[in-house]
Amino acid sequence: MGLDIRWPIGLLFTLIGALLAVFGVCDGAGSVSVGVNINLVWGVVLLVFGGLMLLGAFHGGKNTPAA
Amino acid sequence: MQPLHLAWIDETILLTYVAFILGIGWALGRGVKTSSDFLTSGRSIPTWVTGLAFISANLGALELVGMAASGAKYGIATAHFYWLGAIPAMVFLAVFMMPFYYGSKARSVPEYLKMRFDERVRALNSVAFAVMTIFASGISMNAVAKLLNQLLGWDYNVALWVGSGVVLVYVLKGGLTSAIYTEVLQFFMIVFGFAPVVYLGLKDAGGWQAMTHALQSVAVHPAALHLKPLGTVFAPNAWTSAWRPLFGGPGANPMGVDLYAMVFGLGFVLSFGYWCTDFLVVQRAMAARNMGAARNTPLVAAVPKMLFPFLVIVPGMIAVALTSMPGKGYRIPPPIIAQTSYDKAVEAVKNGNPADPATVAATVGSALGQKVDAAKIAALVADNAAGKVDDGTIRQRLYDSVTAYDYDGVILSLMKKYCPAGLLGLALTALLASFMSGMAGNVTAFNTVFTYDLYQAYFAPGKNDRHYFVTGKVVTVAGIVLSIGASYFASMYNNAMDVIQLVFAFVNAPLFATFLLGMFWKRATGTGAFLGLLGGIAGSALFHAFTTVGSNLDAAGLVINGMKGGYLGVLYAFPSEMAQNFWLASFAFSACFTLTLLVSLATKRTKSDAQLTGLVYSLTPKIKTENQAWYARPGVVGAGLLLGCLILNVIFW
Numbered sequence: 001m002g003l004d005i006r007w008p009i010g011l012l013f014t015l016i017g018a019l020l021a022v023f024g025v026c027d028g029a030g031s032v033s034v035g036v037n038i039n040l041v042w043g044v045v046l047l048v049f050g051g052l053m054l055l056g057a058f059h060g061g062k063n064t065p066a067a
Numbered sequence: 068m069q070p071l072h073l074a075w076i077d078e079t080i081l082l083t084y085v086a087f088i089l090g091i092g093w094a095l096g097r098g099v100k101t102s103s104d105f106l107t108s109g110r111s112i113p114t115w116v117t118g119l120a121f122i123s124a125n126l127g128a129l130e131l132v133g134m135a136a137s138g139a140k141y142g143i144a145t146a147h148f149y150w151l152g153a154i155p156a157m158v159f160l161a162v163f164m165m166p167f168y169y170g171s172k173a174r175s176v177p178e179y180l181k182m183r184f185d186e187r188v189r190a191l192n193s194v195a196f197a198v199m200t201i202f203a204s205g206i207s208m209n210a211v212a213k214l215l216n217q218l219l220g221w222d223y224n225v226a227l228w229v230g231s232g233v234v235l236v237y238v239l240k241g242g243l244t245s246a247i248y249t250e251v252l253q254f255f256m257i258v259f260g261f262a263p264v265v266y267l268g269l270k271d272a273g274g275w276q277a278m279t280h281a282l283q284s285v286a287v288h289p290a291a292l293h294l295k296p297l298g299t300v301f302a303p304n305a306w307t308s309a310w311r312p313l314f315g316g317p318g319a320n321p322m323g324v325d326l327y328a329m330v331f332g333l334g335f336v337l338s339f340g341y342w343c344t345d346f347l348v349v350q351r352a353m354a355a356r357n358m359g360a361a362r363n364t365p366l367v368a369a370v371p372k373m374l375f376p377f378l379v380i381v382p383g384m385i386a387v388a389l390t391s392m393p394g395k396g397y398r399i400p401p402p403i404i405a406q407t408s409y410d411k412a413v414e415a416v417k418n419g420n421p422a423d424p425a426t427v428a429a430t431v432g433s434a435l436g437q438k439v440d441a442a443k444i445a446a447l448v449a450d451n452a453a454g455k456v457d458d459g460t461i462r463q464r465l466y467d468s469v470t471a472y473d474y475d476g477v478i479l480s481l482m483k484k485y486c487p488a489g490l491l492g493l494a495l496t497a498l499l500a501s502f503m504s505g506m507a508g509n510v511t512a513f514n515t516v517f518t519y520d521l522y523q524a525y526f527a528p529g530k531n532d533r534h535y536f537v538t539g540k541v542v543t544v545a546g547i548v549l550s551i552g553a554s555y556f557a558s559m560y561n562n563a564m565d566v567i568q569l570v571f572a573f574v575n576a577p578l579f580a581t582f583l584l585g586m587f588w589k590r591a592t593g594t595g596a597f598l599g600l601l602g603g604i605a606g607s608a609l610f611h612a613f614t615t616v617g618s619n620l621d622a623a624g625l626v627i628n629g630m631k632g633g634y635l636g637v638l639y640a641f642p643s644e645m646a647q648n649f650w651l652a653s654f655a656f657s658a659c660f661t662l663t664l665l666v667s668l669a670t671k672r673t674k675s676d677a678q679l680t681g682l683v684y685s686l687t688p689k690i691k692t693e694n695q696a697w698y699a700r701p702g703v704v705g706a707g708l709l710l711g712c713l714i715l716n717v718i719f720w
Binding site for chain 2: 038045046
């Protein structure tokens with residue numbers, strides 16, 4: 001099998017995070033909810049999470065299912 | 068509710084997620100070569116993955132929607148499902164039962180039963196499980212497709228077939244591993260999709276304390292919000308305290324249960340019955356790479372599970388608090404009402420006589436088919452007569468005036484209120500992700516049980532592995548098709564959900580008694596287990612036939628809806644459905660336990676001690692954990708988790 005699951009997780013959330021963050025910046029007031037530009041804030045959070053996952057996947061280790 | 072409109076970004080997020088799960092299936096497909104790879108992942112998955120898949124498999128869309136609904140109806144007491152039920156059960160599974168499941172090398176729960184008892188018990192369990200899991204799959208698919216149809220305007224059939232099609236593709240390619248991987252993805256989607264909604268909702272309500280205060284006012288007079296009948300009074304802590312309202316008996320808490328039913332019925336029988344024996348979740352632990360990993364899987368799962376109430380139950384509580392706060396512009400959504408009914412009601416308001424508000428309220432109520440708040444209608448008619456309101460406002464105020472609630476709509480209504488385009492896409496994708504992986508979980512469990520426990524055991528034993536590998540693929544397709552069929556079946560009956568709850572209670576509750584005796588008492592015999600299980604199932608059916616819920620009786624004391632029991636006569640009427648459910652489970656467990664015990668004592672053992680090694684506690688060598696650090700041993704970790712649970716229970720005491 002040999003697919004480290006941190007790759008798809010990392011990639012997915014980095015992508016979505018970037019999408020949301022950029023959209024949050026461009027959309028301005030439309031992305032504000034209860035006083036917070038939630039798209040921007042949460043987009044950044046997702047980006048960080050995705051990045052951490054990718055870092056983990058990069059360093060490999062025992063996370064690939066045994067072949 | 069007006070249909071939600073999705074912006075391009077929402078759709079992009081959804082499509083990205085779908086592309087990823089299809090990609091995972093495709094990438095894994097290359098490495099899946101044997102039936103063992105396809106159906107049981109060849110026992111190779113890392114612990115944190117099996118752990119997250121373990122709770123994710125259980126987190127279907129219905130659970131997410133249902134927990135928010137229960138949070139609104141019952142408050143923090145809903146957390147008992149987690150802090151009293153699930154966590155202790157998961158710890159028990161990890162410490163005591165996994166050694167037998169994993170050590171016996173059984174490929175499924177029914178296979179363990181065959182090794183421990185005999186073929187009859189396996190047959191009974193596999194048939195019951197196969198049928199139940201397909202129905203569960205179909206019923207939840209139906210519920211979600213209906214939800215999507217009503218709230219997003221998506222065509223029911225399209226939602227059903229496209230959703231199923233996506234699941235079919237990635238499960239067909241990568242088998243159980245695909246399902247497990249996407250379940251982990253789904254776990255993160257749920258956390259990231261729901262957390263902002265909870266945060267924003269709390270912020271809008273004014274913070275946790277403000278929410279608590281609002282709930283305390285509601286508890287003292289729930290009829291003001293039409294949550295309970297007029298005259299109902301609870302102590303202020305009814306929505307915010309998990310234990311104290313139980314001590315006052317069924318009349319003192321919104322759930323309507325007593326302490327014994329909660330602790331024994333839910334905490335022990337139902338929870339242990341599900342988490343310890345339902346193959347849907349146990350299968351994920353069995354896919355771990357070694358015994359240590361298998362035992363750690365439920366423990367790893369227990370950590371996020373403990374915190375989940377804050378993610379899935381609190382939204383319901385927030386919804387009630389917000390509904391009670393005027394000026395927040397939020398109310399728990401009313402049941403779905405057709406636009407044509409709203410049109411008729413608008414007409415009724417416009418043609419209504421302001422001097423006779425009662426008649427107008429009655430006309431409006433019958434036009435909408437719901438009970439309405441007479442005072443609000445009177446005000447609306449007066450304002451209309453004064454020319455202050457346009458059609459749109461009339462519609463909105465009619466919506467606000469309905470006094471019935473569709474609790475299942477709570478989570479979606481909160482998403483609608485607080486999620487701007489972008490975040491909305493994330494939250495909706497999370498909901499859809501749980502829908503798809505719920506189906507994938509059921510289908511992969513069905514697949515393994517059907518291929519190994521029914522097909523290989525009774526129809527085509529002794530073929531080579533390639534044969535079963537192909538069979539597994541065929542059964543996947545069949546499983547999905549059958550689920551779709553079950554979904555259409557469920558769409559024809561309103562109470563499909565009630566039926567499956569009942570069936571689960573009948574079958575799962577007694578099953579745990581069978582396992583307890585089987586794993587810890589070597590004297591339990593096959594005949595005892597078989598008759599005990601059969602008797603437990605029959606006993607619970609009878610219990611259900613002779614008891615019902617108080618609200619199910621009309622003025623003459625006759626049963627209104629047979630699905631809620633009592634159709635053969637009413638020996639007892641419970642104060643609530645939860646109470647009936649918990650007591651039924653307790654009864655089923657006790658019946659099965661007693662019967663298994665007695666029949667086992669009366670029959671001869673068919674398996675010797677040697678044959679039962681590794682299957683029964685007293686005949687299995689203790690697992691060596693000396694080379695593990697003391698804090699990593701399952702017993703110690705389990706104790707730590709229980710302590711954490713205790714702390715949470717005390718905080719919300």
